[in-house]
Amino acid sequence: MEQLLYNIELFFYDLKGQFILNFIEKDRYKTMLTGLENTLKITIAAAIIGILIGILLATIRSTYDKNYETLKRHKGLKYYLMSILNFVAQTYLTIIRGTPVVVQLLIFFFIIFASSKNGVAIAMLTFGVNSGAYVAEIFRGGIMSIDNGQFEAGYSLGFNYFQTMLYIIIPQVLKNVLPMLLNEFIALLKETSVAGYVAVTDITRAGNVIRGTTFSPFMPLIAVALFYLVMVLILTRVVRKVERRLRKSER
Amino acid sequence: MNDNKEVLIKVTNLKKHYNNGAVKALDGVTAEIYKGEVVVIIGPSGSGKSTFLRSLNLLELPTSGTIELDGIDITGKHVNINKHRQKMGMVFQHFNLFPNMTILRNMTLAPTKLLKKKPAEAEKHARELLSRVGLADRADAYPSQLSGGQKQRIAIVRALCMEPEVMLFDEPTSALDPEMVGEVLDVMKELAAEGMTMIVVTHEMGFAREVADRVIFMDGGVIIEQGIPEEIFNHPKSERLQNFLAKVL
Numbered sequence: 001m002e003q004l005l006y007n008i009e010l011f012f013y014d015l016k017g018q019f020i021l022n023f024i025e026k027d028r029y030k031t032m033l034t035g036l037e038n039t040l041k042i043t044i045a046a047a048i049i050g051i052l053i054g055i056l057l058a059t060i061r062s063t064y065d066k067n068y069e070t071l072k073r074h075k076g077l078k079y080y081l082m083s084i085l086n087f088v089a090q091t092y093l094t095i096i097r098g099t100p101v102v103v104q105l106l107i108f109f110f111i112i113f114a115s116s117k118n119g120v121a122i123a124m125l126t127f128g129v130n131s132g133a134y135v136a137e138i139f140r141g142g143i144m145s146i147d148n149g150q151f152e153a154g155y156s157l158g159f160n161y162f163q164t165m166l167y168i169i170i171p172q173v174l175k176n177v178l179p180m181l182l183n184e185f186i187a188l189l190k191e192t193s194v195a196g197y198v199a200v201t202d203i204t205r206a207g208n209v210i211r212g213t214t215f216s217p218f219m220p221l222i223a224v225a226l227f228y229l230v231m232v233l234i235l236t237r238v239v240r241k242v243e244r245r246l247r248k249s250e251r
Numbered sequence: 252m253n254d255n256k257e258v259l260i261k262v263t264n265l266k267k268h269y270n271n272g273a274v275k276a277l278d279g280v281t282a283e284i285y286k287g288e289v290v291v292i293i294g295p296s297g298s299g300k301s302t303f304l305r306s307l308n309l310l311e312l313p314t315s316g317t318i319e320l321d322g323i324d325i326t327g328k329h330v331n332i333n334k335h336r337q338k339m340g341m342v343f344q345h346f347n348l349f350p351n352m353t354i355l356r357n358m359t360l361a362p363t364k365l366l367k368k369k370p371a372e373a374e375k376h377a378r379e380l381l382s383r384v385g386l387a388d389r390a391d392a393y394p395s396q397l398s399g400g401q402k403q404r405i406a407i408v409r410a411l412c413m414e415p416e417v418m419l420f421d422e423p424t425s426a427l428d429p430e431m432v433g434e435v436l437d438v439m440k441e442l443a444a445e446g447m448t449m450i451v452v453t454h455e456m457g458f459a460r461e462v463a464d465r466v467i468f469m470d471g472g473v474i475i476e477q478g479i480p481e482e483i484f485n486h487p488k489s490e491r492l493q494n495f496l497a498k499v500l
Contacts, residue, residue, distance in 0.1 A: 153347035158337030
C-alpha cells in the first residue's frame with residue numbers, strides 16, 4: 001500500500017520530467033508528429049480509395065442483382081460480362097472480409113509489393129482495398145433498401161437503369177448511408193494502428209518507439225490513446241450533426 | 252366512340268409464367284386499345300389484371316407474346332424500351348413519389364433530363380398542371396408533407412409532365428383512405444373527358460360504370476368478357492363475371 005502511494009506520488013511529482021524526457025529531449029515530439037501525419041495520411045487516402053472501390057463494387061453487385069432477369073433473357077455479351085464482373089466482385093468481398101487486415105497488410109508488403117519499401121503508400125493501398133469491401137456492402141445495402149417502387153417510377157418515366165440510379169436512387173442512398181459510412185471511417189482510423197507491422201511510423205508506432213528508448217511508457221502511450229480518442233470524438237460529432245441535418249430535411 | 256378507331260396498343264397472345272410455367276399470371280391475353288379510349292380492367296385479386304397492365308410498359312417482362320405500341324413491337328430485343336415508356340405514363344398504387352425531392356422537382360426531373368426541356372419551361376408546365384389539380388400551393392412541399400390523395404394527384408400530374416400518349420393506372424385508389432378516393436377519381440374523370448387514352452385497373456365499379464368506354468373482365472390470367480359498361484354490369488354473360496359482380500356490387 002505504501003509502495004503504491006509512493007509510486008503515485010512519485011509519478012505526479014515527476015510529470016513534468018516525464019513530459020520533457022518523452023517529448024522534448026532529442027526532439028522526440030518530432031517522431032510523434034511524423035506518426036500523426038502518417039496516420040492521418042493513411043486514413044484519408046484509404047477512405048478515398050475505399051469509397052471509389054466501394055461504389056464500383058456496389059454498382060456491379062446491385063446492377064447484377066436488379067437486372068438479372070432482363071440480362072438472362074437476352075443472353076447477350078452484357079449478360080456474360082456482368083456475370084464475370086459480379087463473380088470478381090463477390091470473390092473480392094469474400095477474400096477481403098474473410099481475412100484479418102494485418103495479414104492483408106503483411107501480404108501486400110512482403111509478397112505483392114516486395115520490391116517497394118514505401119510502407120506508407122502500401123498501407124494506404126491495403127487499408128483502402130480493405131475498407132472498399134466494407135464500403136461496398138454499406139452502399140449495396142443502401143441501394144437494396146430503396147423501395148422497388150422508386151426504380152419502377154423512374155423506369156415508367158422513361159429513365160434507363162443508370163439514369164434511374166444516378167438521378168433517383170443514389171441521392172437517396174447517400175442520405176441513408178452517410179452515418180454508416182462515417183462510422184466505417186472511424187473504424188478505419190483505429191485499424192490503421194497496425195501499420196507499424198510493416199515499419200510504418202504511424203502514431204501508435206511512434207509512441208511505442210519512444211517508450212522503447214525512454215523506458216517510460218506512461219506519457220507516450222497515453223498521448224497516443226488521447227490522439228485517437230480526440231479524433232474519434234470529432235468524427236462522432238460530425239456524424240451526429242450530419243444525422244440531425246438529414247432528419248430535418250425529411251420533415 | 253366513333254367508328255374509325257385507331258389502334259394505339261395491340262397485345263397478342265401475351266403470356267407471363269413464373270417458376271417454369273407452374274404459375275400462369277397471364278395465359279394468353281389478346282386485346283386492342285384504341286386512341287382516346289378509357290378501358291377499365293376489373294377482376295378478382297390474382298386474376299392477372301395488374302400483371303397485364305405492368306406488362307404494357309414492360310415493368311413485367313412477358314414470357315411470350317407481343318405488345319405493339321404505334322405499330323412497333325416493344326417486346327423485341329433491339330427496341331429501346333425507355334423511349335417507348337416516355338409515351339406511357341404510369342400511376343402506381345403506392346404513388347412512388349421521390350421522397351427526397353420537392354413536388355416541383357418530382358415533376359420536372361424527367362422532362363428536363365429526358366425531353367431536354369429548359370428548366371423554366373418544364374417548371375411552367377408543371378405549375379399549370381399543379382393548379383389544374385388544385386395543388387399549386389404545394390409546389391415546394393416534400394411528398395411526406397402531403398396526404399395520400401394529394402400524393403396520388405401529384406403522381407398523376409408527374410406522369411402527365413412527360414406528355415404521354417396513354418396513361419396506365421395500377422389500382423390508383425386502393426391505398427387511399429375512403430374520403431380521399433373521390434378527389435383522385437375526379438382528376439381521372441377530367442383526364443378522360445379531355446380525351447386521354449387511359450387503361451385503369453381498379454376496384455371502383457362506380458368509376459368503371461361512369462367513365463369507361465369499355466370494361467375488360469379478367470380471371471385466371473385471361474380475358475373472360477369485355478364490353479361497354481352497361482353490358483358488363485347489367486347483362487353479364489359468363490358465370491364467373493356474374494359471381495364476381497355479385498360479390499363486389
